[in-house]
Amino acid sequence: MKNLGLILISATLINNILLIEQIGICPILHMTAALRNALGIGLTLTMVMTLSAGVNWLIYHLVLVPFGFLFLKNLIFVLTIIMVSRIVYIAAKKTGVIQGILPASGEILLYANCLLMAATLLVIRNNYNFIEALVYALGCGLGFILVALIFTPVRERLDLAPISLSLRGMPIYLITLSLMALALLGGAGFLGLE
Numbered sequence: 137m138k139n140l141g142l143i144l145i146s147a148t149l150i151n152n153i154l155l156i157e158q159i160g161i162c163p164i165l166h167m168t169a170a171l172r173n174a175l176g177i178g179l180t181l182t183m184v185m186t187l188s189a190g191v192n193w194l195i196y197h198l199v200l201v202p203f204g205f206l207f208l209k210n211l212i213f214v215l216t217i218i219m220v221s222r223i224v225y226i227a228a229k230k231t232g233v234i235q236g237i238l239p240a241s242g243e244i245l246l247y248a249n250c251l252l253m254a255a256t257l258l259v260i261r262n263n264y265n266f267i268e269a270l271v272y273a274l275g276c277g278l279g280f281i282l283v284a285l286i287f288t289p290v291r292e293r294l295d296l297a298p299i300s301l302s303l304r305g306m307p308i309y310l311i312t313l314s315l316m317a318l319a320l321l322g323g324a325g326f327l328g329l330e
Contacts, residue, residue, distance in 0.1 A: 140271045143264075147275025153251060154283050155317035157258070160251035163280075164287055165309055174284040180224065181248050182277025185255045188213075188220040189273035192256040193266055210253075217252045251280065287313065 153159050167174055192213050200206055255276045259269040294308050303311070 143271045144275040147272050148279040152279040153276045159254040160248055163248045171288050174288045178281035178284050181280055183224050184221045185252055185277045186273040188217045189256050189259050190270050192216050193269040213256050
């Protein structure tokens with residue numbers, strides 16, 4: 137079993153799913169410029185990602201592999217993610233855990249369907265056990281929250297900055313995210329992590 141702390145730090149900072157793996161940048165680019173919205177989407181995404189990665193790990197290792205149904209992997213994973221997303225939304229709404237910052241029911245799937253699927257597929261690719269899979273998915277979600285909370289105020293300032301017309305909007309956002317990715321890669325070298 138790999139060190140769970142290293143898996144968490146690596147998924148959150150070093151191998152950030154948004155900046156380093158370059159999966160799911162669209163939710164960050166199209167997110168409204170409100171920290172409350174970014175936090176709500178990030179918390180919901182983290183819950184859905186962690187639970188769906190765990191459930192999908194169980195389905196993959198207990199059903200799909202033993203019975204030879206690997207050809208159904210992507211379909212099953214998508215259906216599981218939809219089901220878990222709906223369950224998390226209903227549970228959070230009934231308990232009022234993150235009431236007020238909770239995105240609409242299907243909004244999390246629209247925002248981050250590629251992130252949710254990628255977390256599950258990366259867990260399978262990296263051959264993690266069940267606990268490692270949960271920790272990795274949690275780290276991916278925390279990495280999303282980190283990038284969203286850092287990028288949201290930066291985006292506000294970029295919108296007000298005197299930037300050339302040809303670089304306004306998406307071009308400067310992508311350049312900024314690239315610089316954030318380079319900063320994370322520099323941190324990886326500094327910490328001696330991969």
